[in-house]
Amino acid sequence: MIARHVRKLEAYVPGEQPRARNVVKLNTNENPYPPSPSCAAVLKSFDLDRLRRYPDPVFSDLRATLAKLNGTSPENVFVGNGSDEVLSIAAKTFVEDDEAIASLDPSYSLYKTLAAIRDVKWVGVPNLKAAPKAALFLLTNPNAPTGEFREPEEVAAFAKKFRGVVIVDEAYADFARANCMALAAAKANRNVLVMRTFSKSYSLAGLRVGYCVGPKPLIDAMYKVKDSYNVDAVAQAVALAAVKDQKWMRGNVAKVVRTRASFAMELEKRGWNVIPSESNFVFARPPAPAKAADVFAHLRSQNVFVRYFPGPKTGDRLRITIGTDGQMKKLLTALKKS
Numbered sequence: 421m422i423a424r425h426v427r428k429l430e431a432y433v434p435g436e437q438p439r440a441r442n443v444v445k446l447n448t449n450e451n452p453y454p455p456s457p458s459c460a461a462v463l464k465s466f467d468l469d470r471l472r473r474y475p476d477p478v479f480s481d482l483r484a485t486l487a488k489l490n491g492t493s494p495e496n497v498f499v500g501n502g503s504d505e506v507l508s509i510a511a512k513t514f515v516e517d518d519e520a521i522a523s524l525d526p527s528y529s530l531y532k533t534l535a536a537i538r539d540v541k542w543v544g545v546p547n548l549k550a551a552p553k554a555a556l557f558l559l560t561n562p563n564a565p566t567g568e569f570r571e572p573e574e575v576a577a578f579a580k581k582f583r584g585v586v587i588v589d590e591a592y593a594d595f596a597r598a599n600c601m602a603l604a605a606a607k608a609n610r611n612v613l614v615m616r617t618f619s620k621s622y623s624l625a626g627l628r629v630g631y632c633v634g635p636k637p638l639i640d641a642m643y644k645v646k647d648s649y650n651v652d653a654v655a656q657a658v659a660l661a662a663v664k665d666q667k668w669m670r671g672n673v674a675k676v677v678r679t680r681a682s683f684a685m686e687l688e689k690r691g692w693n694v695i696p697s698e699s700n701f702v703f704a705r706p707p708a709p710a711k712a713a714d715v716f717a718h719l720r721s722q723n724v725f726v727r728y729f730p731g732p733k734t735g736d737r738l739r740i741t742i743g744t745d746g747q748m749k750k751l752l753t754a755l756k757k758s
């Protein structure tokens with residue numbers, strides 16, 4: 421009854437969402453600051469009658485605004501129910517049954533699961549030096565969970581030699597010094613999609629909106645595959661309000677970036693090894709003899725949630741989301757108690 425590949429599938433494990441409110445939650449790279457007040461205004465005045473009808477299937481207003489923001493045309497923009505949905509649609513659109521999906525390793529662990537759901541091979545590579553044989557390369561930049569940033573030139577050179585579609589997953593790009601959007605919008609581009617999300621810099625993880633920009637033939641193909649009404653009416657309206665308030669988003673990003681610098685310095689003072697991050701999290705190794713798994717468990721016992729990824733490539737570090745200065749202070753205090 422259940423497909424063979426699903427029976428043996430190891431499901432993706434999302435970060436814990438504790439129900440208690442009085443915890444310090446630094447485990448899923450959410451934004452500690454609220455979304456733009458114009459999002460609240462849209463919600464308050466939202467006409468319930470609009471919910472009687474199906475939403476705009478091609479999210480025309482949101483698409484036009486996103487196109488303008490990114491210097492491209494609406495026909496080059498695709499919107500999904502979170503960027504996770506964009507990824508899942510891409511896996512259905514660009515990959516044949518006997519082809520592979522590739523990504524950096526370590527990277528966003530959902531990619532491997534997506535390949536397993538699609539019942540195709542996943543190939544992990546340590547860097548972008550060689551182009552692996554695959555139909556789709558999911559390239560997180562800045563990378564997760566490491567926070568490392570690759571220059572757009574390196575990404576462009578890789579895309580040129582890769583034979584399939586490259587999705588540059590820029591979930592964290594607003595926290596970085598540069599991004600690859602120009603690559604997606606370039607006229608000569610035939611195989612690069614640049615993907616963004618509203619979940620991080622726009623503080624809207626609960627809304628579920630993500631999008632990608634790229635060549636029309638690829639975007640058109642994704643429209644063929646998507647569910648008819650994949651982005652609900654409320655999400656379209658609230659996301660639109662958020663994009664229009666760039667100043668608010670930029671202000672929140674600046675605060676997170678400032679806290680990132682001071683927190684990384686504090687950890688280093690305490691003997692931690694911190695990979696330079698261009699993201700809204702740091703990937704850090706506690707000083708010996710402390711073990712990351714034990715520090716994770718200790719912090720959790722103190723109601724401080726961070727993320728621990730077991731395994732040979734990631735198991736010696738913790739991924740810590742950058743919260744408010746107050747939250748980072750609480751984490752540092754909890755560390756002292758170990």
Ligand SMILES: Cc1ncc(COP(=O)(O)O)c(C=O)c1O
Nearest residue numbers: 502503504528564591617619630
């Ligand atoms: C690299 C990366 N891509 C995509 C996502 C998913 O984002 P969304 O909330 O838009 O589905 C995440 C979420 O943590 C992420 O880390």
